[in-house]
Amino acid sequence: MARTYTAYNLRIILVLTLGSLTFGYAYSVISNTLGQPGFIQKFGLDGSTSYANAITGxxxxxxxxxxxxxxxxxxxxxxxRGRKETMRLGALITVVGSALQTGSVDIAMxxxxxxxxGFGIGMLVVLIPIYQAEISPPNAxxxxxxxxxxWIVSGYAIAGWVGVGTYYSSNLSFQWRxxxxxxxxPPLGLLACSPWVPESPRWLLTRDRVEDAWNIVRRLHGDPNDEEDTFARNEFYQMVQQVQVDSSAWAQTGNKGLFTKPSYRKRMWMGFFxxxxxxxxxxxxxxxxxxxLYQNLGETGGIPLILGAAYVTVAAMSNFLGAYLLDKVGRKPLLATGLTGCMICLSLVTAMVARFAGTTNKAGNGMGVFFVFSFIAFYGGGIDVVSYVYCSEIFPTHIRSQGMAWAIVGTFLSTLVYVEAAPTALANIQWRYYLVFICLTLVNIIILWFWCPETKNLSLEEINERFGDEVVVHLADVNAKHEGIPLEQFTGMPREQRESSGK
Incomplete structure (x- = not known):
């Protein structure tokens, strides 16, 4: 499996990251917005503490x-409707929602x-990793x-630094709008670039558009130094054979199979977990x-915003490092390391807040800030980057969208519960709220290690085997030149003949 990815493949991946950037920025910008004096004054959040906490939640x-x-x-x-149409709708909804937020005249609006x-963002955060996984070769x-x-966390970082800059504006409306x-x-950029993004070849195969799928695979993973496009042909052969078997199995169960068929049920709960x-x-x-949090640790004025922007900048760098290591170290070890590191760092942050919050002890408060930064380094490099990859690849093609959607529901439901409760919890039980996360993470590390399989360097089709499903063709064994693939009369042509035929 010498071939990895083409320049065209990489360009498409990077265009899709505009959707990732959309999620990261839109999700993150509210963190600084809630600390902007202009926003606080506009919506009357500088009065009753209980009202401010309720609105923040x-x-x-x-x-x-x-x-x-x-x-x-x-x-x-x-x-x-396909990956491409879904991407366009998600981007459009996000543009509309963001524009309305910018022009809001009251808190209800x-x-x-x-x-x-959030609705548009929920669409993109499910769709983008599915899209990327289905056009990526196994070893990359x-x-x-x-x-x-x-790029999600890069969006966090951009939002953080933009918020720092506008904090010092004398125009209170400009500060937050x-x-x-x-x-x-970013979503406007995604919409503008969408005509050049191909549909997922694996989705096309589920719609019997075999020739269209082959043309895309050949362009994504064809090798200019190999006239036979051996890797692309072998990969495509495996896709075709596996889609046929999976579609047949799906026809017997339908949607109820998501939670009744043991191998599908395991993947659904694993993605959610x-x-x-x-x-x-x-x-x-x-x-x-x-x-x-930073105010509790003695920081005032614009310093908490600057520290927040620096925090997510560290997270972005950690994510890129994690992405680089993922195909070398594997998903499971990196995720276990991230969870363990976060648990330890949050324990130390909690100790510093419990002991030094509200005091003038600079050493103790400084250590608290250091452990917060250590936390995000482990989270970015070991959890954030891994979770999306793992959840996008453990499902077979015909249930990948449903499975990924269910997994992301796990993100939003958990976030909804934790962040909605946070203002009141932090006001009443303070640092003890963090103990909930420390204890639950310890349990999750144990579950991960003994329950979740490794998926490194396996094709999306071969991952089926890790969950007890049949794998019709293994890339290591297949030689499409001799076995013959669907559209053999076309894909078996020499490159010159294919190009002259307009294909």
Missing amino acids: SVNGVFAAGGTFGALLTGWMCEA FLVSRGIT RGWLVGQHGS FPISISCL IQYSAQTTGAMVIYLYMVQ
């Missing part, structure tokens, strides 16, 4: 709720538009699909309420 809660419904819609639409944005899939998590308005740019465990580290609670 609702702002994050409606976004997560919208994301849940968007993810569920994608589970159906991605299969029924802001909450509704935040929910609309971790690196390529890992760009999803990397301008950062939110930028949420429109992976995304749930990522949120149960407490990452979103720490990030969305980071300004308050």
Whole structure:
């Protein structure tokens, strides 16, 4: 399996990361918005503490709720209408929601538009890793699909630094409206580039569009130094054979098979568990309420915003490192390392907050800030980048969209519960709220290690075997030149003859 990916393949992956950037920026921008004096004054959040906590929780809660419904819609639409059409709709909804947020005149309008944005974001966060996984070769899939998590966190970082810059503006309306308005740019870019993005070849095969699928696979994974395009042909042969078998099995069970067929049921709950465990580290609670956390550790003025932006910049760098390591180290060891590191770091953060919050002890508060940064390094490099890759690859083609949607529901439901409760919990039980995440993460590490299989360097079709399903063709064994593949009269042609035929 010498061939990995072409320049064309990489370009398509990077175009798709505009959807990842959309999610990261739109999700993250609210963290700084909640700390902007202009936003606080506009919506009257500088008065009653209980009212401010309720509104803060609702702002994050409606976004997560919208994301849940968007993810569920994608589970159906991605299969029924294709990856490309779903991508365009998700991008369009996000643009509309972000524009309405920017122009909000009261808190009700802001909450509704935040929910609309969450709906579009929920669609994209399910769709993008599926799309990337289905056009990536096995030995580079971790690196390529890992760009999803990397660019999500890059969106966090951009939002953080934009928020730092506008904090010092004397125009209170500009302080919070301008950062939110930028949420429109990445999805607009995705819409503009969508004509050049091909449909997923694996989805095309489920619709019997074999010739269209082959043309895309050959362009994605063809080798200019190999006239026979051996790797692309072998890969395509495996796709065709496996789709036929999987479709036949699906016809016997239908949608009920998602939770009645043991191999499918295991994958559904495993995907949900992976995304749930990522949120149960407490990452979103720490990030969305980071300004308050740093204020508890003695930081004031614009410093919490600067530290927040630096925090997500470290996360972005960690994600890119994790994506690089993913195909070398494997999914399971990297994820276990990330969960363990987060658990330890959050334990140390909790100890510093419990002991030094509200005091003038600079050493203790400084160590608290250091452990927060250590936490995100483990989360970015070991959890964020891995979770999307793993969940996008464990499902067979005909249920990948439903499975990924269900997994992302795990993200949004966990986030909804944790961030909705956070303002009240942090106000009343304070640092003890973090103990919930520490204890649950310990349990999750044990479950991960003994339950989840490794998927490194396996094709999407071969991963079926790890869950007890039949794999018709293994890439290591197949030689399409001799065995013959569907469309043999076309794919078996020499390159010159194919090109002269207009194919």
